[in-house]
Amino acid sequence: MKIRRWAVPLFFFLFLCFIISMAVTLYPVAQAWLSPAPSTYFMLKEPSVTVLPHKRLEKRIDLNHASLAELMTLPGIGEVTADAILIFREEHKRINYVEDLLEVRGIGQTRLETIYERVYIGE
Numbered sequence: 001m002k003i004r005r006w007a008v009p010l011f012f013f014l015f016l017c018f019i020i021s022m023a024v025t026l027y028p029v030a031q032a033w034l035s036p037a038p039s040t041y042f043m044l045k046e047p048s049v050t051v052l053p054h055k056r057l058e059k060r061i062d063l064n065h066a067s068l069a070e071l072m073t074l075p076g077i078g079e080v081t082a083d084a085i086l087i088f089r090e091e092h093k094r095i096n097y098v099e100d101l102l103e104v105r106g107i108g109q110t111r112l113e114t115i116y117e118r119v120y121i122g123e
Helices: 007-034 038-044 053-057 081-092 098-103 111-118
Strands: none
Touching: 007 053, 007 111
């Protein structure tokens, strides 16, 4: 029996395609099978992100009900800017969005980004 020249490379090509498709199909199964149990995994692995405790303990301030003293606890907000926020809130009856603070004199984009996570809009 005579084997054609193109038959052997074709066979190896098809075999390679089969191996690749099996590897792609079985990769998640193999990954789950080879990884340690979840409890062991979390005990052995070092945390990759450091959570700062002050981020979790910070009190968020309601912009529609905050007093002058509460507003002054925000980073970068002094007495003058806190007073300007109170005046803005009285003139507009309420603050609808945190981004409305950009209209307050003394608050720019950078300062708003600093306090954005520490404030919210209450009822």
